[in-house]
Amino acid sequence: MANTRLLHLDTTQLTAYTWWGGVVRTQAQFPNDAAGHAAFAGYLQSHRRSLFYLLADVPEESFQYESVPFVQGADRKALIRRKLTQYFFGSPLTTAFSLGREKSVRRDERMLFMALTRPQFFEPWLDALRTSEAQVAGIYSVPLIAGGLLARLGLADRHPRMILVTLGRGGIRQTYFEDGRLRFSRLSAAPTNGVEETARACGHETVKLYQYLISQRIVARGTRLPTVVLVHPGQRAVFAALAGTSPTLDFEFSDLVQAARRSAMRGLPTDSSADALFLHAMARHAPREQFADEGARHLFRVWQLKFGMVTAAAVVFVACLLFAAKYSYEIQQLRELRDIKLGQAKADTERYNEILRELPPMPTSLDNLRAVVSRFDAMEDRSERPMALYGRISRALEKSPDVEIRRIEWQLTTNPEDPTQGRGANAAAAPGATAPDLYATALITAALLPGPARDHRAVLRAIERFADSLARDADIAVTVTRLPFDIEPAKALKSTEQSGDAIGDTQFAVRISHKLGGKHDPA
Amino acid sequence: MIRRSDFRYLRASLAATIVMIVASGLLVAYVADWHKKERRLTEQAEDSHRQLQTRLARAREEEAEIKSKIDQFNALLARGVVGDERRLDWVEQLRNIRSGRRLLDLSYELSPQGLLDPLAAPVSSGGYEFYASPMRLTLPLLHEGDLINLLDDLEATVSAYIRPKRCTVERAVGAGGTPTGNAQLRADCIIDWITVRARLSAG
Numbered sequence: 001m002a003n004t005r006l007l008h009l010d011t012t013q014l015t016a017y018t019w020w021g022g023v024v025r026t027q028a029q030f031p032n033d034a035a036g037h038a039a040f041a042g043y044l045q046s047h048r049r050s051l052f053y054l055l056a057d058v059p060e061e062s063f064q065y066e067s068v069p070f071v072q073g074a075d076r077k078a079l080i081r082r083k084l085t086q087y088f089f090g091s092p093l094t095t096a097f098s099l100g101r102e103k104s105v106r107r108d109e110r111m112l113f114m115a116l117t118r119p120q121f122f123e124p125w126l127d128a129l130r131t132s133e134a135q136v137a138g139i140y141s142v143p144l145i146a147g148g149l150l151a152r153l154g155l156a157d158r159h160p161r162m163i164l165v166t167l168g169r170g171g172i173r174q175t176y177f178e179d180g181r182l183r184f185s186r187l188s189a190a191p192t193n194g195v196e197e198t199a200r201a202c203g204h205e206t207v208k209l210y211q212y213l214i215s216q217r218i219v220a221r222g223t224r225l226p227t228v229v230l231v232h233p234g235q236r237a238v239f240a241a242l243a244g245t246s247p248t249l250d251f252e253f254s255d256l257v258q259a260a261r262r263s264a265m266r267g268l269p270t271d272s273s274a275d276a277l278f279l280h281a282m283a284r285h286a287p288r289e290q291f292a293d294e295g296a297r298h299l300f301r302v303w304q305l306k307f308g309m310v311t312a313a314a315v316v317f318v319a320c321l322l323f324a325a326k327y328s329y330e331i332q333q334l335r336e337l338r339d340i341k342l343g344q345a346k347a348d349t350e351r352y353n354e355i356l357r358e359l360p361p362m363p364t365s366l367d368n369l370r371a372v373v374s375r376f377d378a379m380e381d382r383s384e385r386p387m388a389l390y391g392r393i394s395r396a397l398e399k400s401p402d403v404e405i406r407r408i409e410w411q412l413t414t415n416p417e418d419p420t421q422g423r424g425a426n427a428a429a430a431p432g433a434t435a436p437d438l439y440a441t442a443l444i445t446a447a448l449l450p451g452p453a454r455d456h457r458a459v460l461r462a463i464e465r466f467a468d469s470l471a472r473d474a475d476i477a478v479t480v481t482r483l484p485f486d487i488e489p490a491k492a493l494k495s496t497e498q499s500g501d502a503i504g505d506t507q508f509a510v511r512i513s514h515k516l517g518g519k520h521d522p523a
Numbered sequence: 524m525i526r527r528s529d530f531r532y533l534r535a536s537l538a539a540t541i542v543m544i545v546a547s548g549l550l551v552a553y554v555a556d557w558h559k560k561e562r563r564l565t566e567q568a569e570d571s572h573r574q575l576q577t578r579l580a581r582a583r584e585e586e587a588e589i590k591s592k593i594d595q596f597n598a599l600l601a602r603g604v605v606g607d608e609r610r611l612d613w614v615e616q617l618r619n620i621r622s623g624r625r626l627l628d629l630s631y632e633l634s635p636q637g638l639l640d641p642l643a644a645p646v647s648s649g650g651y652e653f654y655a656s657p658m659r660l661t662l663p664l665l666h667e668g669d670l671i672n673l674l675d676d677l678e679a680t681v682s683a684y685i686r687p688k689r690c691t692v693e694r695a696v697g698a699g700g701t702p703t704g705n706a707q708l709r710a711d712c713i714i715d716w717i718t719v720r721a722r723l724s725a726g
Binding site: 317337341378383408438 | 539548557647
């Protein structure tokens with residue numbers, strides 16, 4: 001960041017100051033002669049990297065007020081340039097600013113055109129600045145700075161129209177403001193023989209200004225104008241006593257030190273000179289309007305570009321550093337998380353190995369173990385002893401004591417309806433086919449025991465009773481496959497050799513079956 | 524407006540700007556790449572840990588199951604179901620049962636060994652194979668209890684898994700319809716004698 005150096009130029013000399021942290025410090029003084037100019041050039045050479053603000057406090061100023069049509073952009077620039085040339089032909093140190101728009105129907109813009117009307121006075125100083133390639137931020141005048149100061153001190157709100165009187169090396173500055181905006185300013189020479197004379201001169205000079213304002217019809221005749229005089233509190237009483245009274249001016253003596261404090265100035269004034277205050281205000285709140293042309297400020301613009309580039313790059317770099325810091329923090333957290341996970345994985349592996357170690361010795365691989373046992377369980381599911389069905393037949397016989405079993409053909413088959421057609425245990429399954437269900441079947445060949453003569457119905461009832469007893473269990477399928485006689489219409493039905501309709505041969509066949517499986521069903 | 528002659532004032536700042544921008548870019552690229560690598564490594568560690576946790580949880584669940592299966596397999600091994608066929612032992616055992624149970628008679632025919640029909644156990648057995656040797660048993664019975672006892676004794680004593688496939692029991696009558704000798708019944712059964720053996724590796 002470049003150092004800020006403030007240059008105060010009055011009619012007798014140029015004073016150079018440094019400005020840092022709200023403190024204005026005198027560095028050097030250069031008299032307004034050839035030696036002073038040369039010394040100034042040498043000073044500039046020693047501080048080429050600094051930014052220079054020039055505050056002019058000279059009497060040769062001009063203020064021209066005019067209402068112009070309101071335009072914007074290039075038209076506005078052209079209008080202002082034309083007016084400045086028109087009013088101040090020959091002076092390169094000009095500026096203009098808006099005093100607002102009129103309330104008339106046209107709403108023209110009220111403009112104040114200003115100039116430092118003795119350019120030859122500034123030339124040696126400006127030449128030194130040009131030659132040393134100094135970075136000139138701007139050329140200002142005390143009235144330009146005073147406008148901003150007025151607002152910050154709150155004086156504009158209290159007094160819509162007022163005169164501000166300040167003292168400095170250049171003399172007694174009287175500045176007239178309307179609605180807080182600069183309208184006119186005047187610099188009078190200050191007496192050199194003490195505070196009392198200065199106080200009296202303040203009163204006289206301000207009255208002269210008032211008379212000028214009346215003559216120019218800037219102020220209506222008879223208007224009482226508040227007049228604020230900025231003085232050191234130690235000299236207030238003197239000024240109050242000696243500034244005099246006026247029927248048209250209401251003098252008010254304001255505390256210069258307090259004003260400096262309110263402007264965030266450190267290094268407070270020790271007398272009634274407001275130069276340091278104006279220099280501080282210029283450095284801190286330089287107004288947009290100033291007198292240097294773009295040629296004089298070119299190197300300042302280059303500095304702004306340099307500063308902007310480097311600042312932007314620095315901001316980007318700092319942002320990247322912050323980004324890198326954030327990501328570095330996240331990386332650290334990721335590493336910590338990874339360490340935790342690796343530790344947990346190690347512990348889990350240990351626990352897993354411990355489980356394996358605690359298992360009994362494996363007679364074969366785990367996969368083979370599972371496969372063999374699963375297949376054995378499946379085989380047991382599809383196996384059954386004949387005794388299971390024999391038991392059911394036995395229970396049925398208890399309820400049908402007149403039935404005599406002659407033959408039981410038990411087998412495992414896939415077709416319980418016709419085991420001779422089914423795939424028995426020897427039939428190989430087609431590769432890839434889903435295995436069909438397996439059934440245990442028993443074909444029971446039986447007959448009714450000899451007893452009282454039975455007719456066809458009695459025989460049928462006995463057989464059905466036996467079949468019903470077999471069918472008591474819900475999972476057993478029972479089919480009577482052969483009766484002692486056929487009662488189908490297509491078949492013959494004849495009596496026996498015995499008397500009446502008694503049936504001799506009562507042999508019949510019943511088939512029972514049930515599906516195997518479920519012993520090793522998963523829970 | 525910036526002129527060509529102004530570049531001598533801008534050189535150092537331009538260089539500093541370029542250096543900072545490039546450094547910023549390199550810094551961001553480096554850190555982003557590093558972050559990506561670390562994140563990938565951490566994700567790998569998390570995946571690995573998740574898999575280990577799943578394996579551990581499964582191992583805990585399967586521990587009881589594996590122990591049970593080991594016990595079952597060892598029981599089959601001890602019974603002789605897993606292992607080579609011991610045909611001589613089987614016939615000796617049949618003889619012992621016949622004399623122990625005082626069976627009237629017992630004849631058998633043990634067919635050559637073959638692979639167990641997949642219908643009997645339609646699942647794979649991994650590196651082991653199930654073999655079946657069908658046996659035809661015919662015997663006269665005083666009562667059906669003789670057959671039941673025979674099958675129970677075979678199940679309890681022989682080094683194989685006994686799986687009846689077909690059994691016909693009928694009254695033992697002669698030409699005149701009267702029982703022959705002491706036998707009331709006659710049994711004719713086909714029984715698979717099943718053993719399990721490791722598959723022979725090819726070649």
